[in-house]
Amino acid sequence: VLLGIDWGTTNVRGFWLDAEGAVVDRRCAPVGLRQIPAGGWPTAFDRLFGDWVAADARVPVLLSGMVGSRHGWSEAPYLACPATFAELAARLHPIPGTRHHIIPGLLHDLAQGIPDVIRGEETQLAGLAEPRPAVVCLPGTHSKWVHCEPPHIRHFQTYMTGELFDVLSHHSILAQTAAEGDFDEHAFRDGVTRSADSGGLLHHLFGVRGLRLFDRLAGPSQSAYLSGLLIGHEWRAALSGMPRTGRVVVVGTDALTSRYAAVGRAFGIDCVAADGELAAARGLWQIARLAGLIPS
Amino acid sequence: VLLGIDWGTTNVRGFWLDAEGAVVDRRCAPVGLRQIPAGGWPTAFDRLFGDWVAADARVPVLLSGMVGSRHGWSEAPYLACPATFAELAARLHPIPGTRHHIIPGLLHDLAQGIPDVIRGEETQLAGLAEPRPAVVCLPGTHSKWVHCEPPHIRHFQTYMTGELFDVLSHHSILAQTAAEGDFDEHAFRDGVTRSADSGGLLHHLFGVRGLRLFDRLAGPSQSAYLSGLLIGHEWRAALSGMPRTGRVVVVGTDALTSRYAAVGRAFGIDCVAADGELAAARGLWQIARLAGLIPS
Numbered sequence: 001v002l003l004g005i006d007w008g009t010t011n012v013r014g015f016w017l018d019a020e021g022a023v024v025d026r027r028c029a030p031v032g033l034r035q036i037p038a039g040g041w042p043t044a045f046d047r048l049f050g051d052w053v054a055a056d057a058r059v060p061v062l063l064s065g066m067v068g069s070r071h072g073w074s075e076a077p078y079l080a081c082p083a084t085f086a087e088l089a090a091r092l093h094p095i096p097g098t099r100h101h102i103i104p105g106l107l108h109d110l111a112q113g114i115p116d117v118i119r120g121e122e123t124q125l126a127g128l129a130e131p132r133p134a135v136v137c138l139p140g141t142h143s144k145w146v147h148c149e150p151p152h153i154r155h156f157q158t159y160m161t162g163e164l165f166d167v168l169s170h171h172s173i174l175a176q177t178a179a180e181g182d183f184d185e186h187a188f189r190d191g192v193t194r195s196a197d198s199g200g201l202l203h204h205l206f207g208v209r210g211l212r213l214f215d216r217l218a219g220p221s222q223s224a225y226l227s228g229l230l231i232g233h234e235w236r237a238a239l240s241g242m243p244r245t246g247r248v249v250v251v252g253t254d255a256l257t258s259r260y261a262a263v264g265r266a267f268g269i270d271c272v273a274a275d276g277e278l279a280a281a282r283g284l285w286q287i288a289r290l291a292g293l294i295p296s
Numbered sequence: 297v298l299l300g301i302d303w304g305t306t307n308v309r310g311f312w313l314d315a316e317g318a319v320v321d322r323r324c325a326p327v328g329l330r331q332i333p334a335g336g337w338p339t340a341f342d343r344l345f346g347d348w349v350a351a352d353a354r355v356p357v358l359l360s361g362m363v364g365s366r367h368g369w370s371e372a373p374y375l376a377c378p379a380t381f382a383e384l385a386a387r388l389h390p391i392p393g394t395r396h397h398i399i400p401g402l403l404h405d406l407a408q409g410i411p412d413v414i415r416g417e418e419t420q421l422a423g424l425a426e427p428r429p430a431v432v433c434l435p436g437t438h439s440k441w442v443h444c445e446p447p448h449i450r451h452f453q454t455y456m457t458g459e460l461f462d463v464l465s466h467h468s469i470l471a472q473t474a475a476e477g478d479f480d481e482h483a484f485r486d487g488v489t490r491s492a493d494s495g496g497l498l499h500h501l502f503g504v505r506g507l508r509l510f511d512r513l514a515g516p517s518q519s520a521y522l523s524g525l526l527i528g529h530e531w532r533a534a535l536s537g538m539p540r541t542g543r544v545v546v547v548g549t550d551a552l553t554s555r556y557a558a559v560g561r562a563f564g565i566d567c568v569a570a571d572g573e574l575a576a577a578r579g580l581w582q583i584a585r586l587a588g589l590i591p592s
Binding site for chain 1: 366409410411412413438439453454455456457459460463464466467468469490493494495496497498499501502503505506507509510512526529530532533536537
């Protein structure tokens with residue numbers, strides 16, 4: 001058995017996994033790196049998972065995500081790309097004063113000297129079903145696009161798509177005061193279409209304002225349009241930087257993967273969705289096995 | 297004589313102009329559309345300029361900018377591009393209950409149905425020295441790039457550059473807590489250089505975070521780098537949508553025009569800076585003459 005924990009910036013997800021890697025129990029809480037004060041990690045862990053560990057004091061505990069960052073529980077140095085899952089497993093970071101381990105994040109250091117980083121997504125990659133895909137998209141606050149050449153994770157690129165959507169929706173002239181209705185699929189597609197026009201993202205963003213000023217975009221539809229515009233720009237940039245392969249696997253929540261897959265299909269790409277939480281649980285178990293924390 | 301007022305979103309600038317168009321007196325205040333409650337415009341005007349008008353009750357008053365928008369003093373309908381300054385002068389909007397007039401803004405309605413708008417910049421264009429330039433850049437919260445074919449203002453494009461810089465600097469992971477030092481010209485140029493890389497703006501934004509994580513960009517330099525990155529993206533998009541002419545006139549404050557001109561020169565474009573406030577004052581006077589508000 002294994003206690004696997006995906007501990008991110010805003011959320012924590014714990015999985016109690018049996019000998020075959022099946023999720024026997026799970027526990028989620030909105031208690032991420034941002035909610036935990038310095039030095040508060042042991043207390044937070046005990047509150048969240050103390051009863052699980054008390055029931056089996058010898059259970060191995062493996063963690064992934066921002067818990068291993070500079071401001072996390074204990075800093076797990078990045079592993080440089082290209083890297084294999086076996087290398088990740090060989091470089092687990094022990095948390096001082098505990099029997100727990102953290103899976104290191106990955107570092108991609110471009111030739112031009114712009115570093116890019118991943119923490120947590122490398123573990124989700126390890127949990128994807130075989131055969132391992134060549135291109136994986138993990139949408140979110142900071143969307144990751146990963147290029148794999150099994151057994152290696154070759155390189156990746158991060159896009160600030162989700163965060164830009166959030167700050168524009170809350171703090172710019174595109175902020176929405178009205179309560180939103182249902183997600184407007186048509187407006188979403190219009191936003192995606194717009195991303196293919198000339199003028200660039202900075203101009204397209206002001207265009208959202210122009211559409212609203214002349215009532216060519218209804219207030220409740222603006223959010224969907226903006227989402228399509230930003231995701232469209234992300235896809236276009238990602239496709240130009242990635243090998244043209246037959247298939248892109250999109251890993252995340254249903255809501256996000258369905259939006260991303262719709263855009264990919266609009267661009268003529270075969271897209272397959274995978275559940276991000278299940279991938280995290282499976283990945284924690286896979287890496288625990290490779291590391292010998294549990295019998296393989 | 298003329299009382300010309302450039303009344304924008306966050307500031308108001310009033311100019312007392314003599315018969316030759318020279319600025320005899322000027323008055324600025326951080327009292328823009330955002331600071332004035334509905335119905336509060338007459339009071340604000342009296343507080344700001346009441347003594348000037350009392351000194352010469354028959355002085356014509358001409359206004360430009362967001363004062364003519366839907367949430368301004370009185371809505372002055374947009375004039376569609378292409379438009380001439382004479383047409384702007386012929387379409388002055390009288391403010392009900394007063395003897396004042398507002399210069400209408402311009403509307404550019406692209407074939408694909410994404411409207412773009414200007415309010416105030418059309419007046420600055422009228423104030424530029426002859427010969428009238430073909431391409432004018434007016435940087436700011438919402439940067440405007442205008443293509444002129446005298447006597448027509450042919451079309452224009454707006455870029456949300458300044459606003460994106462502000463929201464990212466205050467509300468994203470790129471927010472700066474440390475006080476800034478001097479503007480880092482080197483970091484600014486690095487940001488401009490970065491804008492030419494593949495990957496797109498969404499990826500380049502996360503790269504700022506990567507550089508900071510590995511101390512390849514000092515905290516106080518981040519702001520200049522981000523500025524260069526965004527202005528670089530704006531220039532690249534604007535150049536691809538505008539005719540390649542010999543010269544771009546950049547209109548605004550010294551700080552902004554010098555940054556924009558530096559980027560243009562890095563891209564091989566001959567740039568000339570023009571003072572935005574003086575252009576506004578001259579433009580108000582020019583349009584007042586065309587409209588017959590003052591003797592020509």
